[in-house]
Amino acid sequence: MYLIYRPEGSDEPTRWKYNPKKLMSVEREMLERQTGKNFSDFTTDVVKGNSLCRRALLFMYLKRDHPGTRFDDVDFAWDELTLEYSKGELQQLREQVAENAPADQKAVALAKLDEQIEAAFEDPEEEGKANLPVVE
Numbered sequence: 001m002y003l004i005y006r007p008e009g010s011d012e013p014t015r016w017k018y019n020p021k022k023l024m025s026v027e028r029e030m031l032e033r034q035t036g037k038n039f040s041d042f043t044t045d046v047v048k049g050n051s052l053c054r055r056a057l058l059f060m061y062l063k064r065d066h067p068g069t070r071f072d073d074v075d076f077a078w079d080e081l082t083l084e085y086s087k088g089e090l091q092q093l094r095e096q097v098a099e100n101a102p103a104d105q106k107a108v109a110l111a112k113l114d115e116q117i118e119a120a121f122e123d124p125e126e127e128g129k130a131n132l133p134v135v136e
Contacts, residue, residue, distance in 0.1 A: 001047075001089060002121060003057055004082045016061045017123070018046075018083065023060075031056050034071060047083065054081055087120040 006013040020043045023031075028039045034056040035042055045053045058081060059074045085093070094113040101109050 001086060002084050003054075003061060004084055005058060005061075005076070006080050006082075008077065008080065014061075015121075018057070020046075027060055031060060034059065051078075054083075085116070085120060086123040087117055088123060090117045090120050 001018045003016045003018045004013050005016075020028075020039070031042050031053075032039055035045075035050075035053050037045060037053070042053055042056075046057055055074055055076070056071070058076065059069065059071050062074060063069045090113060094110065094117065097106065097109045097113060
């Protein structure tokens with residue numbers, strides 16, 4: 001999964017690979033402090049669209065690139081920040097839908113996923129199956 005930041009007026013978006021299982025403990029703990037959520041809940045809420053969780057995640061990535069960044073400096077319009085699944089993650093979701101979706105919803109869901117897979121960013125570092133961005 002990728003966190004993509006497209007601030008108004010920028011020519012190119014910034015794309016960061018988001019894999020919560022690869023974050024270091026200092027970053028996980030900072031995310032917990034900033035959001036008041038345990039890390040497992042944080043990862044779920046980021047995907048669900050929780051604004052505070054997404055702001056904290058953006059802060060973490062911006063701070064990596066610009067160490068002087070403060071949390072209070074991070075502000076974004078909702079359409080400037082998105083999470084996008086990689087092609088491999090969408091293919092994994094498609095397999096799950098093909099196996100588990102109710103028959104009356106399966107065709108529509110698979111067609112939608114096929115469209116997303118076609119347009120998705122292909123991560124050259126993904127080997128084999130991708131992991132979904134939630135920590136249990």
